[in-house]
Amino acid sequence: MATMSTNGALREAKRELRASITRRLDALDSRSIQEQSRAVFNLLAGLPQYQQARAVSIYLSMPAGEIDTASILQDAFQRGKQVFIPFTHKATQVASPNADPKPSVMDMVTLDSLDDYRGLKRNNWGIPTPTRGSLGTRKNCLEEVKAGGAGLDLIVVPGVAFDTACRRLGHGKGYYDYFFKRYHSQADGKLPFTVGVALKEQLLDPPADVPVGDTDWPLDMILVGDGTVIRRE
Known part of the structure; x- marks a missing residue:
């Protein structure tokens, strides 16, 4: 699909697709989600890109409606990988040309262990989330990259909808794309x-596809709960 040029048309197309997928997900039971999550974990564990990754970002899943990443998290720690997780916060308002244009942004910060994970409290979405007070003890991958560090090797990305060209529709906040x-x-x-x-x-x-605009980034690969693997051409 070509990039949509009209902002209003693009927003409406995305809104309609989110509503359609949400209706599908509302009909899913937890058993199906867990079975599909196991299948996706097995696919990911077999990827050379994951096996060789030193530092990985893994989203912490909501209680329902998406692939559960708990097994991925456990495996990453068992393999000795450095694990980063999303942390969303209000953008710092600085009188600078480089100031963040969004009211809130997402960074990736370190998760130290499974015990650290179990100690996180859930936010309004039901997602385990670090406290702001803990950020002083967590590394921020963007700060590491800015200082010349190695950064991340692989990011596990959630979404609302995906298509066979590795396009992704998120929840509408633009966190991952930004x-x-x-x-x-x-x-x-x-x-x-x-x-x-x-x-x-x-x-x-x-031929259905995800409506995209200039700020939407395609993914390298999509792993699906029915065993499908999609690679970007």
């Missing part, structure tokens, strides 16, 4: 390997 933009800028045009993980109900059947 994070990719910032990382790309700080890392001299480089990005980690990006892997979307999807329930089969979230993957659109061709």
Whole structure:
């Protein structure tokens, strides 16, 4: 699908697709989600890009409606990987040309262990989230990249809908797309390997596709709960 040029038409197309996928997900039971999550974990664990990754970003899943990442998290720690997780916060308002244009942004900060994970409290979305007070003890991957560090090797990416061209529809806040933009800028045009993980109900059947605009970033790969692996051409 070509990039949509009219902002209003693009927003409406995305809104309608989110509503349609949400209806599908509302009909899913927890058993199906867990079975599909196991299938996605097995696919990811077999990827050379994941096996060789030193530092990975893994989203912490909501109670329902998306692939559960608990097994991925556990495996990453068992393999000795450095784990980063999303932390969303209000953008610092600075009188500068480089100030964040969004009211809130997402960074990736370190998760130290499974005990650290179990100690996190859930936010309004039901997602385990670090407290602001704990940030002083957590590394921020963008700050590391800016200082010349290695940064991330792989990012496990959630979404509402995906298509067979590795396009992704998020929840509408733009957190991941804007994070990719910032990382790309700080890392001299480089990005980690990006892997979307999807329930089969979230993957659109061709010729249907995800409506995208200029700020939407495609993924490198999508792993689906029915065993499908989609690679970007």
